Amino acid sequence: MPRPIQAKIDLSALESNLVVARRATTSRIMSVIKADGYGHGLLRVAEALSTSDGFALLDIGDAVRLREAGFRQTILLLEGFFGVEDLAVIAEYNLSCVIHSAWQIALLDAFPDRGTLDIWLKVNSGMNRLGFAPRTVAQAMEQLRHHHAVRDITLMTHFANADDARGVDDALGLFNDLAASYHLKRSLANSAALLRYPKTHGDWVRPGIMLYGASPFPEIGSQQLGLRPVMTLSSRIIATQQLRAGDEIGYGSMYHVGRTMRIGIVACGYADGYPRLAPNGTPILVDGQRTVTLGRVSMDMLQVDLSALPQADVGSTVVIWGDGLPIEEVAQAAGTISYELMCALTARVGIVT
Numbered sequence: 001m002p003r004p005i006q007a008k009i010d011l012s013a014l015e016s017n018l019v020v021a022r023r024a025t026t027s028r029i030m031s032v033i034k035a036d037g038y039g040h041g042l043l044r045v046a047e048a049l050s051t052s053d054g055f056a057l058l059d060i061g062d063a064v065r066l067r068e069a070g071f072r073q074t075i076l077l078l079e080g081f082f083g084v085e086d087l088a089v090i091a092e093y094n095l096s097c098v099i100h101s102a103w104q105i106a107l108l109d110a111f112p113d114r115g116t117l118d119i120w121l122k123v124n125s126g127m128n129r130l131g132f133a134p135r136t137v138a139q140a141m142e143q144l145r146h147h148h149a150v151r152d153i154t155l156m157t158h159f160a161n162a163d164d165a166r167g168v169d170d171a172l173g174l175f176n177d178l179a180a181s182y183h184l185k186r187s188l189a190n191s192a193a194l195l196r197y198p199k200t201h202g203d204w205v206r207p208g209i210m211l212y213g214a215s216p217f218p219e220i221g222s223q224q225l226g227l228r229p230v231m232t233l234s235s236r237i238i239a240t241q242q243l244r245a246g247d248e249i250g251y252g253s254m255y256h257v258g259r260t261m262r263i264g265i266v267a268c269g270y271a272d273g274y275p276r277l278a279p280n281g282t283p284i285l286v287d288g289q290r291t292v293t294l295g296r297v298s299m300d301m302l303q304v305d306l307s308a309l310p311q312a313d314v315g316s317t318v319v320i321w322g323d324g325l326p327i328e329e330v331a332q333a334a335g336t337i338s339y340e341l342m343c344a345l346t347a348r349v350g351i352v353t
């Protein structure tokens with residue numbers, strides 16, 4: 001019998017979350033499936049989201065796998081190409097690619113093919129990560145508009161604060177001022193902007209996290225947004241301990257027992273992708289009822305409070321996140337975000353659909 005931890009991927013929830021995105025916009029939807037579909041599995045996710053108008057990811061090999069699996073939509077490489085040798089593959093497989101830096105334009109100049117590349121020119125609207133600074137966009141555009149290798153240009157940017165109180169106004173104003181000079185397609189919105197700011201939708205929206213059923217907003221739950229969790233990480237209790245006042249739990253004795261209590265040991269640890277920094281009190285479900293973790297998370301196990309769950313025992317089902325326990329609640333307790341938890345799932349966790 002295999003170790004009981006598993007990640008169940010609910011493909012119908014992916015489809016249903018895409019419908020939530022469709023209802024929120026009339027723009028074309030580019031489903032973001034980078035990082036192996038946010039940890040859910042690239043091809044499995046792409047198939048469930050096959051009515052998307054496009055897909056966005058980073059790895060050229062992954063993009064080729066999608067094409068070879070028969071996907072005909074736009075496929076956008078979010079960091080573009082990394083070396084001149086990538087360009088022939090991009091042209092051969094008809095991939096679209098972000099151009100975010102002058103060095104990429106220099107590589108394009110050395111690419112002999114004519115009129116084969118669809119590029120997305122990325123504007124840095126304040127995040128200061130990738131993209132051309134506003135004052136350099138005109139020059140980049142001049143180089144690209146009549147470039148021998150370029151077939152089509154879309155203007156894009158990415159928001160730093162679409163999910164928080166700062167919002168998108170500064171970045172949007174800056175982007176729209178630039179874009180007004182050109183008659184090009186536009187793409188700006190991630191999940192947060194798609195859900196909160198219709199004025200950002202442009203021609204293409206780029207939702208990621210919402211498709212996987214997690215809320216992009218710290219103060220709004222996924223259920224409130226009509227999203228269904230796609231990944232449910234579950235395991236079982238493999239031992240119990242009856243403890244008395246004065247006992248301690250786990251490495252470093254991070255939990256001091258103040259009263260008689262019973263705890264369960266769960267087959268899930270940081271080597272499965274559970275955050276080691278999750279503190280005492282992180283929510284978890286045992287037999288469908290909420291309880292909390294106690295003590296430090298170890299490589300292969302963690303501990304849960306069974307004091308209020310007398311029926312729980314060895315073999316009881318534990319939901320670590322997903323169905324009945326939104327992943328963003330666990331993330332918040334652990335001082336991180338749902339994105340990181342999804343992507344951190346390790347290869348030893350079996351995936352079932």
Ligand SMILES: *Cc1c(COP(=O)(O)O)cnc(C)c1O
Pocket residue numbers: 032034078158189190191192206207208209210216
């Ligand atoms: C990851 C990413 C997205 C999706 O963001 P979510 O917050 O997951 O919706 C959109 N655009 C770009 C450029 C990205 O890197």
